[in-house]
Amino acid sequence: MISTHLNDNSLIGAVHQAVREAVEHHGTSRAELIPILADVNRAIGYLPAEALNEISRLTQLPKSQVFSVATFYRMLSTEKLGRHVVQFCESAPCHVTGGRQVWEALQDALDLEPGKTSPDGKWTLVTVSCLGVCGVGPVVVIDDEIYGNVTPEQIPEILARYA
């Protein structure tokens, strides 16, 4: 579900500003839609419906197109995420080198199901297909930090680094 209401006026202001800057930087052609979405996603942390509406208005692209692209790509999120996003690679190279046990440890430590955000808004746990650092699997990425050769025992210590 795409969240439809933003009650916070300052957030709406930030969203509009991020959209304006992205559109000014990239221009309004259809080919720039993904870079615009990526910029706004980076600035706000996700793509609220307000942002998509505003992008549609400024670029003159139909809302349906903006929404369909925004929901297609993994690195764009239409939902608010936690302060820290934990990405776990669930593909074969990480799986056969002990990923399964790491995954259990991650779920237990965070007490989260995949795709969910903790009630305090600190963590979001997601599974991903591949992070491109397969030589050191199992791989966990938290925000922009890559952890390779992870063992289940390391999970609490790694998570403790994040406030």
Add this chain to the structure above:
Amino acid sequence: MKAYRSMVLVSNDAASLERGAQEVYQRLQEEIAAFGLQDEVSLSTVGDIGRNDAVPLVIIYPEATIYGPVRPEDVHFLVEEHLYKGRIAAGLQASVRELSGRIAWLSARKGTLPAEKRVILERAGLIDPENIEDYIIHDGYTALAKALGEMTPTQVIDEIKKSGLKGRGGAGFPTGLKWGFVSQAPGEKKYVICNADESEPGTFKDRLILEGDPHSILEAMAIAGYAVGAEEGYIYVRGEYALAQKRLQTAIDQAREMGFLGKNIFGTGFNFDIIIHSGAGAYICGEETALIESIEGKRGEPRARPPYPTTNGLWNMPTLVNNVETLANVPAIIRNGADWYRSIGTPSSPGTKVYTILGNVNVTGLIEVPMGITLREVISIYAKGMKNGANFKLAQTGGSSGSIIPASLQDTPMDFDSYNKAGVSLGSGALLICDEDTCVVDLAKVLLNFFRVESCGKCTPCRIGTQRAHQILTRITEGKGQMKDIDELLALSDNLTVLSNCGLGQTAGTPLKDILTHFRAEVEAHIRLKVCPTGVCPMETRTRVREKALPA
């Protein structure tokens, strides 16, 4: 190029410079001279390698030892110990963190493995990828000069055809032929696209080429543009590859400044420029028509083919789409000629191949070897054997879309033809080596889960087929399989292969067929005996909620 015994790199990114990298560099220069090593040891700089915690870094090859943070007063001891006495300078090594891919890259770059043949990765790790002069010194842009100055576009295409180069993205289509199609296709504008959306699990060769030698790709794309008559190029880089994108952008800026890209290159009247397009996280965008859709700003859903991109590609114009590794071969072929290239590899698959070695082996990493090497050689020579002395059970090639290769095929030469004849595929070059503790049903379940998640949903056979196959495999791992499941899996496999619109769905059925061809007894044990022979599968329904409900 001059040969040095050791190569010293000093990090020179912003963080390093802030902490005195410049002074460390100067002291190194002085100390190396003081020990009289200036003819044996080269000194240069390297950009951000992701170890900002220990900058400034000093990295010494061929050992690939990482020292840091190095203070100017440490330099004398470092040079004396490592370069003069030839041992690790104790206490100066950077702490080993449990990361990152880039560190694995450095260790893979040791170059100490036997019998490697480097064409594509010849310069990666040896030059500063953010310094165009380093590339130029090592024969950079001479192939472009030769193509533009001495050859007609047709001659360039003929040379590539003669070289026998085949696409390294997985399909193995003859590159010269593709170039010919695009060159002959009518269109007021043509495009060259470098497919750097490397998303096959287990494959990171393209990332290392882009990070280590970005200019080689720019040079190759300009040559391709000249050959097919295109003036615009796109590099579609995976969103996750931030460092590669940064280095490519730096390289493009430098090449424009030096006149290797832009208007009237080398005064020949040929114009060519390159734009980077960042992916946003979708495996399917590695499929060339989905990639084109994505550049056009749409959902990455593959088009129906034909027409192929060679006639109706980006903005409906003739478009050449080549993989990073394929392009990386081009400058060397133009520089040294097709005959030289054909002297490497096998007659039907000339050249080298970059493999990523992963899984239950002692050494993981990246190798570039001539086509035709066998799995047994890879495991025993480069991977230094199976981990813990285990037995080799199977290898999974080419990320998810490759084949499951049983141990019985480990002496088959790894080239396109031999693998085709054996009914398996080389894929993109990932070699996931698995030991006897790997359960084939569990592995197939993981692979099908990948396809299920990454299916774009456009065509029904793939959208439903991958989902259904994953359900059945999950049921089998939970001890609830029935014998008719085997027939259904085989039927799903056929349907996926025959009916799917694009390569994703067409290869999604391969693991199903592979495990039932080579490991049927193991699958049947799960169903008939309700036993997982390797003990991997739970053979019961497990959920986290249920586990938590158990008394402590």
